[in-house]
């Protein structure tokens with residue numbers, strides 16, 4: 179292998195630095211007991227159904243949030259490619275909502291009767307606050323990446339080697355654990371990283387705090403369904 183010239187080593191990015199610094203918190207969100215119970219097959223189906231119903235409401239609130247990130251990209255981005263990636267995200271949410279409806283009917287859940295629980299309301303409130311034009315693109319795209327990355331890492335774990343995920347839950351895990359979704363998350367990470375490289379110290383602090391907020395809210399979201407056993 180060719181030896182790298184001095185000073186040519188790849189710099190560790192902002193996001194990679196956060197992932198190393200907050201590894202335990204990231205693992206807390208992506209290796210939550212609910213996810214581990216899917217992976218080892220011990221999942222209580224009532225918990226799964228509760229998660230599914232609550233997540234449908236979350237995803238409906240997620241659509242306008244992603245649309246607001248698209249607007250920020252249009253206004254603020256220095257790279258036109260950002261819009262295509264985010265637009266692809268908006269488009270795939272239509273498919274996701276249809277998937278939730280099909281899945282709910284399969285499990286006998288009446289989505290029109292689902293009442294949002296406290297942790298869900300709180301998380302949707304966070305999404306709404308991020309839609310404000312006062313929130314910087316760097317902060318919003320960081321939140322967007324983190325929200326998607328938690329699901330990708332979580333569900334990919336359920337279909338990874340040695341998993342005993344029940345057959346009827348494999349489709350759910352594939353939805354976020356598949357390779358294409360992993361690539362999409364990487365595209366979002368690259369956009370966020372590029373913006374963070376140019377951000378002021380104050381913006382960087384806000385974005386890091388937002389990353390931690392997302393991890394905390396994701397844990398609360400998983401906990402909400404676990405409590406419903």
Ligand SMILES: Cc1ncc(CN)c(N)n1
Nearest residue numbers: 233236237325326329399
């Ligand atoms: C709570 C939550 N977090 C993330 C995702 C992935 N879009 C989701 N559907 N729900």
